[in-house]
Amino acid sequence: MNDAIFSQLDFGPLEEFLRDENITDISYSNGGQVWLKSLNQGVYQVERPEINNALLEKLAFQCANVMGKTFNMAHPFLDAESAELRLNFIHDSIATNGIACVIRKTPAKIRLNRDKLLDEKYISANLLDFLLKCVEGHANIIVSGETGSGKTELVKYLASHTKENEKIITIEDTLELHLDRIFPHRDIVAMKTNNIASYSEVLVTCMRQNPIWILLSEVRSAEAVMAVRNSISSGHHILSTIHSDKASLIPMRMFALIESNIDVEQFVTTIHRYVQIGIYVKGYMSKELGRFQREIMEICEFYVDDNNKPQVNTIFKKTLTGELTMNNPTKYLRDYLGISGVTLPDDIYAANDQKVENVVETL
Secondary structure, eight states, rough: OOHHHTSOOOOOGHHHHOTTTTTTEEEEETEEEEEEEEETTTEEOOOTTOEEEEEEEHHHHHHHHHTTTTOOOSSSSEEEOSSSSSHHHHHHHSSSSEEEEEEEESSSSSSOOOOHHTTTSSSSSSHHHHHHHHHHTTTOEEEETTTTSOOOHHHHHTTTTTTTTEEEEEEEESOOOHHHHHHHTTTTTEEESSSSOHHHHHHHHHHHTTTTTEEEBBBBBBHHHHHHHHHHHHHHHHEEEESSGGGHHHHHHHHHHOOOOOOHHHHHHHHHHHEEEEEEEEEEHHHETTTOOOOOOEEEEEEEEETTTTEEEEEEOOTOOOEEOOOOOEEEEEEEHHTTOOOOOSSGGGTOOOTTTTTEEEE
């Protein structure tokens, strides 16, 4: 469904929220409840009596008509997607308390920048510099977090710091990255999986395009896990996301998604060998700041030691109670980045004069 078709739809009073750049998601349910998710307030409810079942049914039927689909008791689910909007409807024969709808905005822009990240306490300057060094050194990075934590936005920001002459291929089942539109001058191929072209099939073609970076949409299936494994083991560099509440658990979370009898130790060792960095980002209401806060809470380094054993080095971890853990990167990461000519300072925290080796302190 293209933008020209979307422009013909009548969103009515929903247009107010579509035009607000601070709002990322609109949810309608329960016969009239409207819930919004914004960058600075998190999730909250608004009263809009004019947004009702009749309006949402009209919008759903408009989407179904222009897409050549049916939305009724026999076909109770409807998905519609444009370059910057994604809509999902559930018919009232299934949602028994009234039609349900979620509208997600996926704008073709990078919401994060250095000043915003530092000013909003998303990450410290030394850790940000460390992550950008990892991108420069072609580290494979997987960002974890809950729904709405900002995983995709962080991946877009990191991807924006890849070198201009490094070809990027994005593989997504729903379009959210839009790097080809953000950087129209760069060598970027945006690929979308569907019922005809699976992750595996798209990845085979992707390899033949000679990319430096492969950006995979959220890892949420066995096929996506295998796509990640095949990408990194073939020498390509990846940025991707996954649902996990700890960076250190990313390899095991990936294993849990696999639907085969692959040996767990062998699989986890492979991920530790080829994925260098795991990040956990969290969105929460901060009492201290009095607003919704997105923050990197954990950065882990994965590696395989000299005895071929998978290991995790917690470079940074912060709990919601303020307990802080910090360690410098190991020789394994330094050697990996060194292959690309990237050198890390001996103490990545030195700029803030923090004691770091195996530190645990309370803020």
